[in-house]
Amino acid sequence: MLSSLQKPRPAAAQLLSFGLILSTAFMMWKGLSVITDSPSPIVVVLTSSMEPAFQRGDLLFLNNRDIVSEPGVGDIVVYNVDGIDIPIVHRIIQKWEGAGTKFLTKGDNNMADDTGLYAKGQNYLGRENIIGSVIAYVPFVGYVTILLSEYPWLKTVMLGLMGLMVILQRE
Amino acid sequence: MHSTIVRGQNVFGFFTTVCFVVAALIAASDLLAPRTPKATVAANTVQVVRGRPHYYSTKKEEYAIIRFTMNADFSSLFTWNTKQVFVYVSASWPNSTSEELVNEAVIWDTIITNPSADHLQNIGPAAMKKLVKSAKGKSIDPKRGKIDLKNQKPKYQITAPTGKLQDTDGVVLRVHYNVQPWVGVLTWTPQIEFGSWKKLKGGVSKAFKLPSIKKKDPPKKA
Numbered sequence: 001m002l003s004s005l006q007k008p009r010p011a012a013a014q015l016l017s018f019g020l021i022l023s024t025a026f027m028m029w030k031g032l033s034v035i036t037d038s039p040s041p042i043v044v045v046l047t048s049s050m051e052p053a054f055q056r057g058d059l060l061f062l063n064n065r066d067i068v069s070e071p072g073v074g075d076i077v078v079y080n081v082d083g084i085d086i087p088i089v090h091r092i093i094q095k096w097e098g099a100g101t102k103f104l105t106k107g108d109n110n111m112a113d114d115t116g117l118y119a120k121g122q123n124y125l126g127r128e129n130i131i132g133s134v135i136a137y138v139p140f141v142g143y144v145t146i147l148l149s150e151y152p153w154l155k156t157v158m159l160g161l162m163g164l165m166v167i168l169q170r171e
Numbered sequence: 172m173h174s175t176i177v178r179g180q181n182v183f184g185f186f187t188t189v190c191f192v193v194a195a196l197i198a199a200s201d202l203l204a205p206r207t208p209k210a211t212v213a214a215n216t217v218q219v220v221r222g223r224p225h226y227y228s229t230k231k232e233e234y235a236i237i238r239f240t241m242n243a244d245f246s247s248l249f250t251w252n253t254k255q256v257f258v259y260v261s262a263s264w265p266n267s268t269s270e271e272l273v274n275e276a277v278i279w280d281t282i283i284t285n286p287s288a289d290h291l292q293n294i295g296p297a298a299m300k301k302l303v304k305s306a307k308g309k310s311i312d313p314k315r316g317k318i319d320l321k322n323q324k325p326k327y328q329i330t331a332p333t334g335k336l337q338d339t340d341g342v343v344l345r346v347h348y349n350v351q352p353w354v355g356v357l358t359w360t361p362q363i364e365f366g367s368w369k370k371l372k373g374g375v376s377k378a379f380k381l382p383s384i385k386k387k388d389p390p391k392k393a
Binding site for chain 2: 075098
């Protein structure tokens with residue numbers, strides 16, 4: 001650790017490459033966001049409302065760009081309720097086109113449709129509530145993020161371990 | 172260069188690369204399996220009622236109950252990478268302005284799991300054990316993809332945002348499916364033929380009309 005103070009160049013170079021890795025990851029994420037036109041192109045399934053299709057911890061890839069057509073009945077979409085920032089993954093069961101297209105959603109594992117989840121006075125979703133339709137799926141991979149959010153001490157443990165590895169590598 | 176940490180990093184990096192490539196190959200294998208789905212559907216009895224369709228409805232609305240008959244064969248959709256097939260029947264009709272079927276609502280749906288995903292279903296322990304045991308060690312039973320419904324009661328009553336449903340013309344029932352893989356791209360009823368994946372043969376009913384709400388007969392004179 002002390003040796004880095006005597007040799008600032010290698011230390012600065014390491015810091016720079018670390019920064020480059022971080023910004024590359026950020027650029028790839030934002031690039032994917034632009035391609036799919038979705039604020040969050042990859043989401044982790046948090047609830048069991050779409051079982052047996054999706055389990056908690058599954059990774060979903062979204063697309064929000066209407067290339068062929070708008071989301072239709074039967075599509076699995078991720079949406080935000082008016083005013084609340086929690087994404088919900090459910091299936092469209094009704095679509096009423098018109099001046100403002102209206103959608104009604106329901107989770108496969110739920111008995112009732114999502115009218116109870118929408119904002120007060122909101123009976124249907126609009127296109128702007130939908131932040132993407134699911135196009136691809138990978139099981140289990142996202143479970144790490146669920147663990148990190150449910151057990152916040154895991155974050156400090158992981159950061160501690162990474163810091164420890166960085167220090168040990170120098171000597 | 173040969174410390175344990177670096178060795179661990181190399182192994183982990185190789186592991187993730189292999190996982191990624193294997194997942195991509197499994198997802199691509201879906202394209203090799205041919206798909207030949209078929210279905211026929213027809214509406215049996217149609218009723219339009221004025222009442223409270225859901226437990227949370229606060230006012231009376233017009234809602235439609237469409238009983239239907241359906242025969243379908245989705246057994247070609249089940250491959251080793253299929254997790255489940257979601258089949259749904261929807262009623263759709265055009266607006267007064269154009270021919271396009273712009274109003275669509277699902278009246279019935281079902282989930283058919285692949286034997287490899289049976290353990291994820293939402294059924295009790297005894298039924299689960301029976302189901303898993305019946306499919307263990309065998310290739311996928313073609314009966315799994317076959318659906319045969321006669322005069323089926325719909326799962327969902329449909330209400331329109333406008334609140335008016337009676338005397339709607341040009342209503343068609345359509346059968347759709349959604350294949351959910353273990354890894355890869357989710358697919359729906361195709362609009363175009365793609366390689367060995369054929370379009371759904373049939374699957375659309377004849378157009379029918381939603382009837383008027385039955386008026387109560389005037390009370391018979393005593």
